Amino acid sequence: xxxxxxxxxxxxxxxxxxxxxxxxxxxxxxxxxxxxxxxxxxxxxxxxxxxxxxxxxxxxxxxxxxxxxxxxxxxxxxxxxxxxxxxxxxxxxxxxxxxxxxxxxxxxxxxxxxxxxxxxxxxxxxxxxxxxxxxxxxxxxxxxxxxxxxxxxxxxxxxxxxxxxxxxxxxxxxxxxxxxxxxxxxxxxxxxxxxxxxxxxxxxxxxxxxxxxxxxxxxxxxxxxxxxxxxxxxxxxxxxxxxxxxxxxxxxxxxxxxxxxxxxxxxxxxxxxxxxxxxxxxxxxxxxxxxxxxxxxxxxxxxxxxxxxxxxxxxxxxxxxxxxxxxxxxxxxxxxxxxxxxxxxxxxxxxxxxxxxxxxxxxxxxxxxxxxxxxxxxxxxxxxxxxxxxxxxxxxxxxxxxxxxxxxxxxxxxxxxxxxxxxxxxxxxxxxxxxxxxxxx
Numbered sequence: 524x525x526x527x528x529x530x531x532x533x534x535x536x537x538x539x540x541x542x543x544x545x546x547x548x549x550x551x552x553x554x555x556x557x558x559x560x561x562x563x564x565x566x567x568x569x570x571x572x573x574x575x576x577x578x579x580x581x582x583x584x585x586x587x588x589x590x591x592x593x594x595x596x597x598x599x600x601x602x603x604x605x606x607x608x609x610x611x612x613x614x615x616x617x618x619x620x621x622x623x624x625x626x627x628x629x630x631x632x633x634x635x636x637x638x639x640x641x642x643x644x645x646x647x648x649x650x651x652x653x654x655x656x657x658x659x660x661x662x663x664x665x666x667x668x669x670x671x672x673x674x675x676x677x678x679x680x681x682x683x684x685x686x687x688x689x690x691x692x693x694x695x696x697x698x699x700x701x702x703x704x705x706x707x708x709x710x711x712x713x714x715x716x717x718x719x720x721x722x723x724x725x726x727x728x729x730x731x732x733x734x735x736x737x738x739x740x741x742x743x744x745x746x747x748x749x750x751x752x753x754x755x756x757x758x759x760x761x762x763x764x765x766x767x768x769x770x771x772x773x774x775x776x777x778x779x780x781x782x783x784x785x786x787x788x789x790x791x792x793x794x795x796x797x798x799x800x801x802x803x804x805x806x807x808x809x810x811x812x813x814x815x816x817x818x819x820x821x822x823x824x825x826x827x828x829x830x831x832x833x834x835x836x837x838x839x840x841x842x843x844x845x846x847x848x849x850x851x852x853x854x855x856x857x858x859x860x861x862x863x864x865x866x867x868x869x870x871x872x873x874x875x876x877x878x879x880x881x882x883x884x885x886x887x888x889x890x891x892x893x894x895x896x897x898x899x900x901x902x903x904x905x906x907x908x909x910x911x912x913x914x915x916x917x918x919x920x921x922x923x924x925x926x927x928x929x930x931x932x933x934x935x936x937x938x939x940x941x942x943x944x945x946x947x948x949x950x951x952x953x954x955x956x957x958x959x960x961x962x963x964x
Contacts, residue, residue, distance in 0.1 A: 553678060554663040560682045561656060563935070564594065567692050570710045576645045579638025580702050583953065584695035589621065589637045592648045594685040595655045596621040600628060601677050601913065603658050610658070613651045614643070624919075627912035679742050680913065686938040693872060693933040697816050698953045701803055706819035714817075715875045718825045724762035726885050727964060728856045730755045735851045736903055737942040746917040747942040749905045753851045757964035760848055760856050763877045764887045764894070765839065765958040768824025770831075771811065773842050774800060784841045789834025792950050802830035802952040816872040825876035829892045829957045833925045833949035836895040836958045848961035850898035850926045850944065857888045857929065858941040864890025864929075866936040874932055874957065885959075890934065892957030893927035893945055900924035900946035924948055931955035 551559075568576075568587060576588040585593075596617060603610050612618065620640065622631045632640070643651070666675055693709075700707045736750035737743035779799045782790050792798060800806075803814040804822060811822040831839075840846050864887065865875045874891040888894075901921050908914035924946040930939035933955055947954060 552663075553666055553675065554660050556682060557656075557659060557663055557678070560685050561652070564591065564685060564689055564692070567689055571696075573645055575696070575699070577638065577641060578699055579635075580695070580699040581953075582635035583951070584698050585634075585637050585691070586640075587692055587696065588645050588648050589640070590688045590692050590695070592617065592621045592643070592651060593623055594681075594688050595648075595652045597681050597684055598659055598678075599655050600625075602674065602681065603655065603662065605677075606662055606674055607658060613654050617643075617651065625912045625915050627915060677913070680744075680916070683742055683744070683938065684916075686935045689867065689935060690931070690933045693816065693867070694954050697803075697814065700816070701814040706814060708818045709816040710870075710872070712817040712871050712873070714823075714871065714873065717876050717878075718823070720766055720768070720825045720876060721763065723960075725759040725962065726762060726856065727757070727759050728755070728852055730757045730964075733851065733855045735854050735942070737940075741940075743940070743942060744917055744944070745909050745914075746902070746906070746921075746944050749903060751904045755849075755852060755855070758848070758852050759962050759964050760852065760885050761845070761960040762885045763959075764827035764874075764892060765843075765960065766824060766876075767822050767826050767828045769843075770801070770828040770839060770958075771822070771824065773839050776842070778838060778842055781842075784838040786834060786837060788949070789832070789838060792832070792834055798835070801828060801835070823876075827874040827876075827887065827892050827957050829874050829931075829955050830952050831895075831956060831958065832952045833895050833947075833956075835952075836956075837897070839958055840960055843960060845960040845962045847895055847897040848959065850896040850928060852961055853888075853894065853896055853928045853959075854941050856884060860884050860888045860941075862889050862936075862939065862941075864888070865932045866890045866930065866939075867933050868936050869932070872932055874955065887959075889929050889939055890936075891932055892929075892955050893931045893934075894929045894959045895956060896926045896928055898926045900926050900944065920946060927954075927956060 568591070571587060576591075577586050579586050599612060600618065600622075604612070618629060620632050622628050623634075624631060663678065666678070696709055700709060732752055732754050734750055735753050737747035738750045778784060779793055785793065800811065801813075805812050805814075812819055813822050836847060865871055866889075877886050902918070908918035909916075925948075927945040927947065928943070930943070931954070947956070
């Protein structure tokens with residue numbers, strides 16, 4: 524019988540009123556922060572051949588070349604054009620080609636056709652980045668000498684925006700390489716050798732009236748605020764993520780054939796799309812194999828299951844006699860946990876088995892896989908999007924999406940925090956998304 528432990532109740536304590544979102548960091552000069560983030564993006568492109576930059580494997584993904592140009596477009600559009608008198612854009616049509624979804628800026632090139640853009644070339648996109656980087660570094664030196672304000676906040680948003688696209692570069696590349704029967708390797712990596720999985724335990728989280736949402740210093744997206752009160756019934760959170768072995772047991776007991784486990788729309792997806800396993804899993808001579816960024820290999824039971832949709836996560840939870848946590852339940856436990864885990868900088872680019880440890884709370888809350896919650900992506904009470912075009916960054920997507928928490932093995936370590944709200948449609952599977960269970964006490 525799984526044991527129940529009491530998680531720290533400090534997570535639900537009432538704190539100070541929320542502070543306004545601040546720039547990314549006040550420790551390093553802004554120019555150094557900019558150079559570090561931009562260099563990290565370029566480093567991710569190191570293993571690629573030119574051909575890898577230009578292909579779009581599905582409408583939800585984008586070519587790496589587009590990511591490089593779009594993140595540059597962000598700084599050119601929202602910083603340089605606003606702050607540098609007489610600034611001349613690198614190319615007059617790039618505002619149209621690399622605008623993602625900002626209607627207040629102008630029309631956009633049709634997203635599913637981004638892979639048709641053989642021009643501009645990869646070399647021209649790199650020249651675009653170089654010109655914008657030069658102009659930005661000249662501007663940022665001056666910004667460090669003025670008080671924090673709206674323009675510095677936009678730069679911080681742009682840096683966090685580029686970190687999001689660093690993760691998207693990896694997830695989109697993985698989908699692209701998975702389409703190739705040669706199973707190309709993005710980068711050779713070492714995987715954990717352990718096959719031991721500690722028994723699942725349950726931790727009781729704070730209940731009653733708790734506070735959730737961003738507060739304090741540092742950067743946060745506008746959808747993480749304002750801080751607000753939520754009433755929680757007594758609940759328990761699982762001590763670790765669901766593993767591939769546990770998910771395989773669900774499959775072997777007919778999980779994908781039992782309609783009673785599935786939401787109606789999820790069951791339609793199973794039948795119409797032929798789902799019978801997580802994305803990238805292939806049955807190879809009665810053994811499950813999976814595509815990773817370090818190649819095609821056998822599924823390891825000890826690793827956290829990933830690349831499952833919300834529908835699959837919810838069906839598994841029903842089969843296991845549990846449910847998915849709400850985003851507030853997850854947050855009030857995670858806020859007391861150290862922000863440690865398997866992130867992009869570790870270079871594994873794949874979830875790793877949980878380490879055995881005697882801890883005061885659940886493990887694997889950060890990194891490895893984004894954890895589906897049962898919460899719809901909706902505005903917090905009192906939420907107001909920022910004015911202007913940047914108000915479209917988060918607010919316009921608050922419909923038909925579910926919240927995920929915690930970051931993944933492709934998330935930059937400094938990008939994540941306990942209040943961070945990721946969101947995707949319930950059928951999305953190409954992200955590093957996985958499962959943590961919850962249950963009522």
